[in-house]
Amino acid sequence: MVDKNSLRAAFSERLHEALDDAGVRARGRGVDIHRQLKSMGVDKTTQAISKWLNGEAIAEADSMSALCTWLGVRREWLEYGVLPKEQIGHSNVRALAPSDLNNVSEINQRFGKVPLISWVQAGAWCEAISNIENYDSDSWLSCPVPISSHGYALKVLGDSMTNPGPGRSYPTGCIIFVDPEAETKTGDRVIARVPRTNEATFKILVEDAGRQFLRPINPQYPIIDITEETHICGKVVGSFIPE
Known part of the structure; x- marks a missing residue:
């Protein structure tokens, strides 16, 4: 946290x-x-x-x-x-x-406040938007960009979205803001729930030969196929790295 x-x-x-x-x-x-x-x-x-x-x-x-x-x-x-x-x-x-x-x-x-939730909670958020008023008020953050009333924040874990070279990077500890109501398109940073797990994952939505994939920024991690069981939970609309 x-x-x-x-x-x-x-x-x-x-x-x-x-x-x-x-x-x-x-x-x-x-x-x-x-x-x-x-x-x-x-x-x-x-x-x-x-x-x-x-x-x-x-x-x-x-x-x-x-x-x-x-x-x-x-x-x-x-x-x-x-x-x-x-x-x-x-x-x-x-x-x-x-x-x-x-x-x-x-x-x-x-510019409203959104709850800082866990990755497991983010996966559940895909199925039904929770009653966010029930969250501890001490776990709310002000979003620096426009976001819907159902938006939320996540703390990045791991280095799959860390860029080893130049370019945008989301290292461990980075805070990202997710809007589940924002329209997503190829090239967007998204939160998705993949099959056989309750947790969500943070990747880039890409398309090749008519098929869509979830691609990490770090090339050491594999690209994930998007299937009928994959659910795009929301678009990442902002981020910051706590000092």
Whole structure:
């Protein structure tokens, strides 16, 4: 599982860095954050904000969106440390105008939290979408890309999707986000449940001579034939490597 304490500490460091860049005072910045978020329609307690600054918690989706808009940083960077850091075209820190509040709401709808589940659970997800509200709230992650309400996250195991050369790679420990409602096509990274196992597998969907296969990125692993019993569970729409 992901080391949540490390994720919280890393988020706190990046938040302080963004605040420093924006010229927000070091002493009493919790009060400044509270005042700014409230002006943007996001009402958080000073206790909650203090936990962000002390590395005890990560901001929720509404607060994360507002912080990024205010500080001019990309959400992928603030939450996960994925570069580049700054938003394109951002020149200075500013408060949101009332007309911007609808944009914050739209961002919250597009970038939601999804449960981090096991590979066995991912296999079961293929048959019937589970009641995700039953999952432990501490196992939810904010997805950095648009995803359906039935999306979920997985932690990559093994090195079958690790690229030994240049190109995109998904090493062990990488977090991937899966959308079971997204349309899949040849060349997509997909999650599939193969015959004779309850677990899911992460591969690239490929086609040759009219037949479809599941291909690993690592050439040391075999290509898997797609049969009538193979079920494509969803498309991988995003990923990040925890620091």
